[in-house]
Structures are given as structure tokens and as C-alpha cells.
Amino acid sequence: MGRVFKFHTDVDTDQIIASQYLLFPTIDEMKGHAFESLDTSFASSVQPGDYVVAEENFGCGSSREQAPAVLKALGVKAVLAKSFARIFYRNAINIGLPVIVCKDLPDHVTGGEEMELDMSEGVVKLGDTEYVCTKLPAYMQKILDQGGLIASLDNGEV
Amino acid sequence: MGMTIAEKIIARAAKKTSVRAGDIHTVELDRLMSNDGTSHLTVAKYNNLKNPRIADPGKLVWIVDHNVPSDSPKTAASQKVMRDFAREHGIDFYEGAGVCHQIMLEKYVCPGELIFGADSHTCAYGALGAFGTGVGNTDYLYAMVTGHSWVLVPETIRFNLTGKLPEGVTARDLILTIIGMIGANGANYKAMEFVGDGMKDLTISDRIAICNLCVEAGAKTALMEVDEVTLAYLKEHGREPKACFKSDDDAVFAAQYDIDLSTIVPIVAKPHFVDNVVPAKECTDVKIDEAFLGSCNNGRIEDLRLGASVIRGRHVAPGVRFLVVPASASVYRQALEEGILETFMEAGAIIMNPNCSVCWGSCQGVIGEGEVLISTGTRNFKGRAGHKDSFVYLGSAATVTASAVKGFIATADML
Numbered sequence: 001m002g003r004v005f006k007f008h009t010d011v012d013t014d015q016i017i018a019s020q021y022l023l024f025p026t027i028d029e030m031k032g033h034a035f036e037s038l039d040t041s042f043a044s045s046v047q048p049g050d051y052v053v054a055e056e057n058f059g060c061g062s063s064r065e066q067a068p069a070v071l072k073a074l075g076v077k078a079v080l081a082k083s084f085a086r087i088f089y090r091n092a093i094n095i096g097l098p099v100i101v102c103k104d105l106p107d108h109v110t111g112g113e114e115m116e117l118d119m120s121e122g123v124v125k126l127g128d129t130e131y132v133c134t135k136l137p138a139y140m141q142k143i144l145d146q147g148g149l150i151a152s153l154d155n156g157e158v
Numbered sequence: 159m160g161m162t163i164a165e166k167i168i169a170r171a172a173k174k175t176s177v178r179a180g181d182i183h184t185v186e187l188d189r190l191m192s193n194d195g196t197s198h199l200t201v202a203k204y205n206n207l208k209n210p211r212i213a214d215p216g217k218l219v220w221i222v223d224h225n226v227p228s229d230s231p232k233t234a235a236s237q238k239v240m241r242d243f244a245r246e247h248g249i250d251f252y253e254g255a256g257v258c259h260q261i262m263l264e265k266y267v268c269p270g271e272l273i274f275g276a277d278s279h280t281c282a283y284g285a286l287g288a289f290g291t292g293v294g295n296t297d298y299l300y301a302m303v304t305g306h307s308w309v310l311v312p313e314t315i316r317f318n319l320t321g322k323l324p325e326g327v328t329a330r331d332l333i334l335t336i337i338g339m340i341g342a343n344g345a346n347y348k349a350m351e352f353v354g355d356g357m358k359d360l361t362i363s364d365r366i367a368i369c370n371l372c373v374e375a376g377a378k379t380a381l382m383e384v385d386e387v388t389l390a391y392l393k394e395h396g397r398e399p400k401a402c403f404k405s406d407d408d409a410v411f412a413a414q415y416d417i418d419l420s421t422i423v424p425i426v427a428k429p430h431f432v433d434n435v436v437p438a439k440e441c442t443d444v445k446i447d448e449a450f451l452g453s454c455n456n457g458r459i460e461d462l463r464l465g466a467s468v469i470r471g472r473h474v475a476p477g478v479r480f481l482v483v484p485a486s487a488s489v490y491r492q493a494l495e496e497g498i499l500e501t502f503m504e505a506g507a508i509i510m511n512p513n514c515s516v517c518w519g520s521c522q523g524v525i526g527e528g529e530v531l532i533s534t535g536t537r538n539f540k541g542r543a544g545h546k547d548s549f550v551y552l553g554s555a556a557t558v559t560a561s562a563v564k565g566f567i568a569t570a571d572m573l
Contacts, residue, residue, distance in 0.1 A: 010342050010343070010431060012537075012539045012540075014519070014537070014539040014540070014541060014542050015539065015540060015541070018519070018520075018541055018546075019224075019518050019519045019520035019542070020519070020520040020524075022195055022196070022520070023194065023198070023224070023225055023232060023233045023236045023237075023520070024232050024236070025198065025232060025235055025236055025239075026202075036546070037540055037541045037546035038540075056343060057342060057343040057346065057376065060343065060376060061278065061537060061539060062195075062277075062278045062292075062537075063196075063275075063276060063278040063280075063292035063293060063294055064195060064196065064294070065196060065199065065294030065295045065296060066196070066199070068294075069199075083343065085343065085346060085376055086346055086347045086376065086378055087278060087292050087293065087294065090293070090294070090297065091293075091294035091296065091297070094294060094296040094297055094300075095294075095296055137182075139182050139308070149296050149297065149300050150203060150296060150299065150300070152300075153208075153209070153300065153303055153304070154207060154208045154209075156208075156209075
């Protein structure tokens with residue numbers, strides 16, 4: 001089980017990690033500033049295994065991979081949203097952070113709930129209710145399964 | 159069934175006779191641009207590879223433009239990582255020479271190319287008929303190592319432009335209008351293509367301003383046909399097209415819009431979303447603390463000329479900082495030669511070196527708590543230009559300069 005952190009529509013990557021932290025030498029030095037402008041307690045209260053849930057167009061704006069990277073570094077198990085901006089979506093898959101399109105769930109959480117995501121089935125369990133999520137396209141699931149895009153380089157597949 | 163420009167460029171890069179929207183293809187990249195926003199992280203990942211290698215260093219262009227000159231020891235350390243790596247591997251490298259996209263358009267981009275840039279505004283390259291798209295540093299690294307990547311072929315939304323922009327109305331007003339019309343995710347995963355009789359009066363600078371901002375509607379790329387204006391620009395810069403594409407008559411589009419340019423008015427995007435647009439004249443009650451003329455969207459010589467024409471013989475309002483930031487060294491030099499910088503200096507503007515400046519919100523000119531910025535930059539997200547509780551309005555070069563003079567949001571005809 002993980003706790004839900006809920007965000008709104010059109011959360012842009014500047015909110016996930018602001019510009020002034022992007023040139024810090026490492027992701028570890030940046031991660032304490034995740035979602036700083038929207039929720040100053042997020043980085044200190046999120047625990048490994050927790051979930052970020054949002055409405056439409058999550059991760060719009062810049063191509064900064066630091067955005068999914070700080071969430072992964074903080075232990076966020078998956079981001080679930082009604083829809084994602086394309087660069088964020090691709091970046092997340094590439095670094096092995098699950099991003100799940102789920103049309104119904106966001107309407108039924110406000111933050112603080114405990115839920116469980118079954119990745120292989122694409123199902124979220126929230127109390128007694130189950131929400132079915134959209135499965136990743138096979139091509140992207142394969143990247144995620146092998147631990148991200150760089151793993152395929154190290155595995156000698158290309 | 160015919161193909162769109164986006165499909166034709168991907169087909170070329172995938173070495174296929176035809177591709178369709180929704181397909182995933184392996185493509186060879188023509189060019190790979192990276193800047194100081196993420197290059198230090200790319201290098202760190204590269205150094206951790208089991209078998210680090212670069213497919214073709216000649217395709218790489220690395221540009222320090224976001225925080226230049228550096229603003230802190232941490233920035234300096236990250237930029238040193240980037241600089242040393244570029245030197246060691248023989249990568250084309252620029253520092254302080256301008257905003258990455260402006261340099262790419264001046265020196266590299268050719269029609270027909272497929273280009274990955276580790277920056278979301280890479281879609282600007284459609285102004286020259288190239289498929290530019292923004293990627294993160296892991297995608298970038300993979301392409302740098304292998305020379306190729308995978309792309310999902312996007313559907314295309316087509317905008318048919320007719321007529322002519324009214325006097326005092328700019329291409330930036332047009333693209334802000336379009337983003338307001340289709341919304342911040344109105345083109346998510348899609349290409350935006352611009353065609354029609356209205357194109358002929360749009361300069362390359364106008365076209366860059368349009369394509370550059372398409373990512374603010376979520377677009378994967380933006381594309382325009384190559385015409386005499388494009389060919390003249392390329393010739394002036396010593397380049398030739400690789401391939402010139404037009405969408406086929408029977409190509410399939412996700413949506414088509416007809417836009418009469420004569421109906422466009424000066425537009426402002428209000429905080430904190432680019433699609434939150436209104437006519438600029440509805441914002442004249444907004445007092446400003448700072449005005450910014452610059453960025454990859456609106457820092458070219460044409461924009462500086464427009465700003466100078468508005469402010470000539472006038473002065474920046476008391477208490478307002480007016481930042482003028484040419485988009486590249488060549489723009490800077492030309493503005494100097496034309497006396498434009500002198501005009502801005504006499505008006506009390508602050509002229510900065512070419513870089514991303516306050517558009518990126520972590521370098522010069524960041525604004526404080528509660529302050530208001532009117533900007534020709536690319537975004538007005540919460541905290542984008544500094545403090546999380548500050549406010550960014552987006553407008554054209556004319557609107558920004560007129561606002562700097564008035565001290566509140568104003569259009570040039572109000573002076």
C-alpha cells in the first residue's frame with residue numbers, strides 16, 4: 001500500500017522541479033525541492049512506495065528529465081493521471097518510472113488515501129473499489145520492464 | 159493515401175517509402191542538440207555506461223545558454239562537466255553565443271531533417287521545414303550512442319492561414335491566439351502544420367516564433383512548407399535543403415482550422431498558463447515591475463527593431479526594469495550596428511548578453527515575491543521567472559516594450 005499525493009490539471013515541469021535547481025550537479029541534490037511551489041511538505045513527507053495522482057496533462061512544459069527523475073529518486077512508485085504531456089511520459093518510461101493513464105481514479109481521490117497498484121494487471125485497489133487503468137503500449141512496457149532505456153544499451157541489445 | 163510533412167520526414171529518417179500516424183519506427187537522427195539545462199546529467203549517465211561510445215560526434219551540437227555566464231559555483235561545476243566533455247569528444251560547442259534554438263536555426267537546421275534537442279522548444283525548427291522535437295537526457299544519450307531512436311508517428315493538426323496580420327500585430331499574437339483556441343494540451347502527441355496564402359507575408363523570424371511556441375499546446379513538433387522565403391534564408395546562411403516536403407492532397411489530418419490573420423489582435427497570456435489568453439487591452443489595469451524582450455521566441459533582430467521603434471524618443475517608466483536580451487551574438491552585433499541598442503540604452507533599458515535570461519527563471523532578472531513581469535518569453539508558469547508567488551504575462555515585442563514605457567500592460571497604439 002502507498003499513500004496518494006494528489007495534484008491538479010496542467011501540472012507543469014517547473015512545478016515538479018523548478019529551474020533554479022536543475023543545474024545542481026546530481027538528482028539527489030535536487031530531489032528535496034520536488035513540488036516545492038505547490039506543496040512545501042511533499043519532498044519531506046513522501047515515502048518510498050507512495051503514489052502521485054493527477055488530473056489531465058501532467059508534466060506539461062519543458063523537457064527536463066529531472067522532473068520524473070526527482071520523483072523516482074524520492075521513491076514514488078508510479079504516477080497516475082487522466083493524461084500526460086508527451087515529453088514527461090516518454091522521459092518517465094525511459095528512466096523506469098511507471099506512468100499510468102487512469103481516467104477514473106483521479107476523480108475519487110483528494111490525497112492522503114492508501115491505495116495499491118497492480119502493475120501487471122493495470123488495476124488500482126482503493127478501499128473496496130478497483131479502478132482499471134490503460135495498459136502501456138507493448139514497446140514502452142518493454143523499456144520499463146528492462147529498467148529503462150539505458151539498460152538496453154548496457155545489455156548489449158543495441 | 160497520402161502523407162503529411164511529419165510522416166514524410168519520419169519516412170525519410172526511417173528509410174521507408176511510407177509511414178502512418180500511430181506507427182512506431184526506428185529513425186536515424188540528422189542532428190542532436192543539447193544545452194546546459196541537462197547536459198551534465200547526460201555526461202554522468204554516459205560515464206556509467208558499460209560501453210560508452212558516440213555514433214557520430216559530428217552530429218552533436220552543445221550550447222551553454224541557460225545560465226550563462228554562470229550564476230553560482232554549482233552551475234559552474236555542471237557547465238565545466240559539459241564543456242570538458244564537448245572538448246574531449248570534438249563536439250561543436252558554443253558558450254554565450256546565444257540561445258540554443260537561435261544558434262541552431264542560424265547555423266545548422268536544414269529542411270527535411272529529423273532533429274532531437276534536449277529542450278522542449280526544439281519544435282522551432284519547423285520554421286525551416288525540419289522535424290525538431292524535444293527529448294529528455296536519457297533519450298538524448300541513447301540517440302547520441304546509437305545514432306538512432308524510436309518515434310511514434312504523430313497525427314497532424316493543420317492550420318490554413320489566410321490574409322495578413324494587421325499593423326502592430328505580430329506572429330506571436332497569432333500563435334498565442336491559436337494556443338488559447340486549442341488549449342495547453344490541444345496538440346498533445348501531435349504535429350502542428352501551418353500552410354496557406356497567409357504564410358507568404360510571414361518572415362522566417364515570424365515563422366520561428368510560431369513554431370517555437372507550439373509545444374505550449376503540447377505539440378510534438380511544428381512544421382511549415384519550404385518556400386522562397388525559406389530558401390532565401392538558407393542561402394543567406396550558406397545552407398541548402400536536404401529535402402523539401404509538402405503534405406499530399408489526400409493526406410489525413412486529425413483536425414483542420416482556417417485562420418484569417420486580419421482578425422488577430424494583440425494578445426496577452428495571463429498567469430499561470432500559456433493558453434490563458436485575452437486581448438492585451440483587457441489587461442491595462444495590471445501594473446508591472448519588469449519587462450523582458452528576448453528569448454528563442456522573440457529575441458531576433460526583427461523583434462528588437464520593433465521594440466526600438468516603439469520606445470524611440472520615450473523612456474522606461476519609473477520603477478520598472480526593462481531587460482533587452484538579443485537571442486544570439488549575431489543579433490546583438492546587428493542591433494549594435496543598426497543603433498538599436500543605443501536607442502534602448504537612451505530609453506533606460508538594461509541590455510544583457512545573449513542567453514535564455516528570465517524566460518528560464520534561474521539566471522539574470524528573476525523577479526521577487528508578488529512582482530509582475532511582462533515577457534516575450536515562452537512560458538508563464540507559476541514561479542517560472544523567479545519567486546513561486548510572482549506573476550508572468552506573455553505578450554509581443556511591441557506590447558512588452560509599450561508596457562515598459564507605461565508601467566502597466568499596454569499596447570503600442572496606446573503610447
